[in-house]
Amino acid sequence: MTPAKTSDTNGNGTGTNGGTDAKGASVVVNAIAVLRTFTADEPLLGVTEIANRVGMHKSSVSRILATFEQENLVERDPETKRFRLGLGLIAVAGPLLAEMEERRVAYPVLRQLTEQTGETSALMLWNGDEAICVEQIASHHQIKHTTPLGARYRDAMSASVQVFLSTLPAERVRELLRSGTISFPGLDDAGLAAYEARLQDVGQRGWAGNYGESSMDEVGVAAPVHDHRGDVVAAVLIPAPRFRVSKEQFESLGDACVAAAAKVTTRLGGRPAT
Numbered sequence: 001m002t003p004a005k006t007s008d009t010n011g012n013g014t015g016t017n018g019g020t021d022a023k024g025a026s027v028v029v030n031a032i033a034v035l036r037t038f039t040a041d042e043p044l045l046g047v048t049e050i051a052n053r054v055g056m057h058k059s060s061v062s063r064i065l066a067t068f069e070q071e072n073l074v075e076r077d078p079e080t081k082r083f084r085l086g087l088g089l090i091a092v093a094g095p096l097l098a099e100m101e102e103r104r105v106a107y108p109v110l111r112q113l114t115e116q117t118g119e120t121s122a123l124m125l126w127n128g129d130e131a132i133c134v135e136q137i138a139s140h141h142q143i144k145h146t147t148p149l150g151a152r153y154r155d156a157m158s159a160s161v162q163v164f165l166s167t168l169p170a171e172r173v174r175e176l177l178r179s180g181t182i183s184f185p186g187l188d189d190a191g192l193a194a195y196e197a198r199l200q201d202v203g204q205r206g207w208a209g210n211y212g213e214s215s216m217d218e219v220g221v222a223a224p225v226h227d228h229r230g231d232v233v234a235a236v237l238i239p240a241p242r243f244r245v246s247k248e249q250f251e252s253l254g255d256a257c258v259a260a261a262a263k264v265t266t267r268l269g270g271r272p273a274t
Helices: 019-036 047-054 058-070 088-099 101-117 158-166 170-176 189-205 247-267
Strands: 073-077 083-085 121-126 130-137 210-213 220-226 232-241
Touching: 019 058, 047 058, 058 121, 073 121, 073 189, 088 189, 101 121, 101 130, 101 232, 101 247, 121 158, 130 158, 158 189, 158 210, 158 232, 170 189, 210 247, 232 247
Parallel strands: none
Antiparallel strands: 073 083, 121 130, 121 232, 210 220, 220 232
């Protein structure tokens, strides 16, 4: 192996002041962009599709995918020759998931919640501008609502997104909505004011609801999990098919979700916000 070169104070060589590091950083950024094109809705993608989405030449995308394929980070569908994420990513993410305290602590509570309600239960974390599913116990019903681990939510009406946004300053919420980072249809002043009032209700009631507002076939309730400082660090979510949940049952799911979130809070050594 050729020894790595170092940079001098004038920026010569390939150190932090040279051009090679910058080039290497751009390669990593491009590789990450390629991985992020795969979603739960579109798990299979071709080279041309990926290249168009990330704004790269097809040859560059092909080289990145070839490297990923060698490391089992992506795999090629034998029939369509398109790519999907590979099991090697689980090995990469496994240590993080295993050490994620909220996930470990919440697991038995989620199992109990699914047995109690008959519906799927999930644990959501906030990534600054999106809610991410990090754990899930699927419903035993044949028709159920589930989502892949790692799925991201940026819909303002999503119950888990409402929980996290309800903890943010109003200025930050408006910034996320107006920039389109969080999708929201009513961006006029009246719509924003109504949504802010909704978030205040979430904080006062202790749980957020989405009764067919993101998708007419689905409902969801979510409640916050707090740490020892009283800060919201996660949300317990119950998603379900709308046809199975009446308005009365919707309220009951909300109550069950609050109780489960309180159990996770207690197991974390936390306390509800005052």
